[in-house]
Amino acid sequence: MISRNFIIPKSIQKKLKKFPKEIRAKFYWALGILLKNPSYPSLRHKKIESSEDLWEFSITMNYRAVYKLLNENTVLITNIGTHDIL
Incomplete structure (x- = not known):
């Protein structure tokens, strides 16, 4: 398993x-x-x-998060919200 760091900016x-x-x-x-x-x-x-370079995953049926893989070990959360965020 790869060890990854998540960056969750203050805006998120x-x-x-x-x-x-x-x-x-x-x-x-x-x-x-x-x-x-x-x-x-x-x-x-x-x-x-x-x-x-953007990926998404579901939090619930109505909420999801979007992220960007900065490198092999670092994930930047770029957005979070209901499914209409994109």
Whole structure:
């Protein structure tokens, strides 16, 4: 298993604080699963078709997070929100 670092910018942290506590908890749970098994079915992890370097994963059926792989070991969370964020 590759050890990865997640960068969650302050702007994303501010957005997270506005979400219900349950969504915040599920976001961090999903990050942990993403580290262990990106193919985990409920993550619905996939590359964003309209982008060269952006990926997404589901937090719930209504919320998702978008990230960019900066290098083999570093993931930058670029957006989080409902499924209409893209």
